[in-house]
Amino acid sequence: MLRHAAKPSTRRIAVGARALSSNSLLKQRLIELMPEKQAALKKLKTEHGAKIVDKVTIDQLIGGARSIKCMLWETSQLDAMEGIRFRGLTIPELQEKLPTHSGVGSVTKEEPIPEGMLWLLLTGEVPTKEQADSVTAELHSRAKLPAHVESMIRSFPEGMHPMTQLSSAILALQTESVFAQKYAEGTNKTLYWDHVYEDMMNLLARMPEICALIFRCTYYPEGGRAGAKMNQYDASLDYAANFCNMLGEKFAGDKGFHELMRLYITIHTDHEGGNASAHTCHLVGSTLPDPYLSLLLGLQATLKAEGKPVTPESITEFAWNTLNSGKVIPGYGHAVLRKTDPRYTSQREFALKHFPEDELFKVVNTVYQVMPGVLTEHGKTKNPYPNVDSHSGVLLMHYGFDKYDYYTVLFGLGRGFGVLAQLFWDRALGLPLERPKSVTSEWINQFIEKNPSGLK
Template identity: 25%
Template sequence: MTATKGLEGIIAAQSSICSIVDGVLCYGGINVDELAEKASFEEVVYLLWNGKLPNRSQLDELNKNLGENAAVPKEVIDSIRSYPQGVHPMAILRTAVSLLGLYDQEAQDMSAEANLRKSIRLMAQTPTIVAAYARIRKGLEPVDPDPKMSLAENFLYMLTGEKPSETAIKAFNTALILHADHELNASTFAARVTVATLTDIYSGIVSAIGTLKGPLHGGANEAVAAMLAEIGSLENVEPYIRHALDNKQKIMGFGHRVYKNGDPRAKWLREMSKALTKQVGKEELYQMSVKIEEMVTSEKGLLPNVDFYSASVYTALGLESDLFTPIFAISRMSGWTAHIMEQYENNRLIRPRAEYTGPVNQHYIPIDQR
C-alpha cells in the first residue's frame, strides 16, 4: 500500500448528492449555474436532501418547517452571552451547535425521520446563532427570527433588525447556493467519518464546523478580506502583490485542488461583487480584486476560487470579516446534513489504513540500559 498525500485523487465514497465532473459542479445532476440563476436556497436545500427539486407544496412545507424551527433555545442564547470576548465566531458556533444537541429530545433517535427533523432544526437555527452572537458581542439584544422570511432575508434581518434590500437578499441567496455543497470536501468528509461510527448528527456537524474553521478550508475568504484591508487602495495593489509574488508568499483565494480550469462559482461572485460594491459606494474593493486577479493569473497561472470574490461581496453587505466562515457554515449546513443522512442510509465504518514509515525490527531495551 502506498499513501497519497492529502488523499488527493482517492475515491473514498459513493454519493448521489453532488458531482464535479470536468470542472462542472452539479447538485443532484443540476448545474450550479442554473441553480444560482433561478433557484431559491430553500429549493437547493430540498434538492440536496431529497435528490430532486420540490414541487410547490413540498417547498411550502419546507419553508414552514424552517420558519417554525428558527428560534434557538433560551439556554443556548444565555450560554453565548457568557462566552469570553475575542473568541473566533467559528469557535462560538462550534460550541453553540454542540449545545443544541443537549436540548434536542430527539438527539439520540437515529431513525431517518428524526434525522430529517434534526436537519431542519440545524438548518433553521444556525443562522439564528450566528446573527445572535454578532449582536451580543456588540452589546445588542438578538433579533428574533421572522418565520415568514426566507433564510437569506431572515439572516440579514436578524443582523440589523432592519429589512434588507432586494439586491442584498438576492446576492446572499445566490452566495448560499454557491456554497451549499462541494462533494467530498474536508468538512463533509469529517462529518461522514464521524457519523459512520453511528454517533448522533450533532457530533457529525460539530466535526464539520471544526474542520471548516481552518484557514485552508473555510477561513480562506476571511484571509482575502484581511488582504484587501491591508492593501487599502487600488494604487497599493501592484506593489503589494508584486512583493508577495517575489517572496513566494501564498495569496489566498486562488487555485483549487479539484478545479484545474477555474472554479465555476467564482464568476457568479465576481458579478455580485461588481454590482454590490457599486450599490454601496465601495467600488474600489471590486477594482482591487480585479487587479489582484489579473496579476496572480498572469504571473502564476492561478484562477480565483469561490473564496476570492466572496470576500468583497460579504464586505459590501456590511458583514464583519470574522463572520465570513460562519456564514459559509450556514450554507454548508445543507450539504453536511445531506451527506450525514446519506451516510446513515448505507453505512460502513470509515477506517482507512496508513503507510508505515517508522523504524522496523526494534526491540525493548530495559530502562537502565537506555
C-alpha cells in the same frame, strides 16, 4: 540550611520544571531526528512516488489520498475542469431553475432560496415553488431555540471567537437530539434515517437565530452581551431574509443584501465529499453520533490590497513580491479544480450586476485579470485561477458587513445544508463505518524492496 535544601519550595519546583522543559532531552532528540525523517520522505516520494501500491501510487498514499475515488457522496460532484455540480446542476443552472423568494430564477432573475437547494440536495429533484415554500414553513415551525442555548450565548466571555461561540452553541443544542435519545433507547438501525432527518431539520432551522444572536452579542452588545438586542424572528420571510432581519436594522431592509445571502448560502452548501468539512462530517457520522456532533465547519478568507493604487502593474508587483518571499497568493489555487471556481464566477457576476463600480470589486477584478498570468509564469502552481474565497469578502464588504472574524460563521450556515443532507443518506443507505487502511514508511520501503517497479 540542609532542611531547606531537602525540601525545596513549590515555587522552586515549578521553576525547575520550566527549566527542564526548555532543555527537554526528548525535544532535543526530536529536533535531531526531524531532518533525517524529512529527507527520507522526500527521497521516497522523488524516487518512488509514481509506483503503484494496491491500485494507488505512493504519492497518493503519502499525499493525503489526493484524487483517490473511494467515497460515495450523493449531493455534489466536483470535476477538475467542469467545476461543481449539485445533483448534476451547475451554479448557473441552479440560478435558472431553483425557486426564488418570489418565483423561479428563469423568470425573476433573482437568486435561489436555500430552502429549494435543500430539497434538491436531499431528493435530487428540482422543487416547485410550492415545495420550496413548504420547506420554509417546516423550518420556521422548528426554529424556536431552547432557553439554555440563548442564555449561554449571552454569557460567553468578551473576545471569544464567533466560530468558537457557534461550535459551543451547537454542542449545547445537542441536548435536543432525537437521534441521541432514540439511539440510547436501542432504536432499530432501519429507523436511523428518521432520527437523522429530525435532527437535521431542527438544527438547520435554529442556525439562523444562533448565528444572528452571536453576531449581535459580539458586535453590538448594548450594555453587555446579556442586553444585546435582536430583531424578532419573522416567519413571514424566507430563510435567508429572516437571518438578515435578525442581524439588525442595517441589514434587515437591504434587499440587495438579502439576495447576496441567498446566493452565499446556496453556493456554499456543498463541495463534494473530499473537502475537509464534508469528509469530517461523513467520517464522524459513520461512527453513529448524532448530527449535532457530526457537523464541523470549514474556514474561508479573502484578499485585500495593501493600500497601493490598484493597477495591473501594482497588482503584478504585489504578486511577485508575495511569491518571491515564499508566501502563497490568498484566494488562488484549488486542491481539485483546474479552472476558475464557478462559485467565484457566480459572485463576480453578482457584483457586475449590482455594483460594478465598487472600489474593492475593482481591486479583485484587476487581480482576476492579472494573477493567472503571474502564477502561470511562476510555474509552481497547478491551478492559477481564483477560488470562492477570493471574492466572498468583497460582496460582504460592499453591504457594510465588515466583521471579518464572523465570515466563517456564514460559511458554516451554508455548509450545514450539504453535509447534513449527505448524512441523512449515509444513514438511509446504511453506509458503514469509514475505516481506511494505513501503512508505515517502513512498510512502504519493504514493499519497494520486494516490488522495485511497483504493482502493475
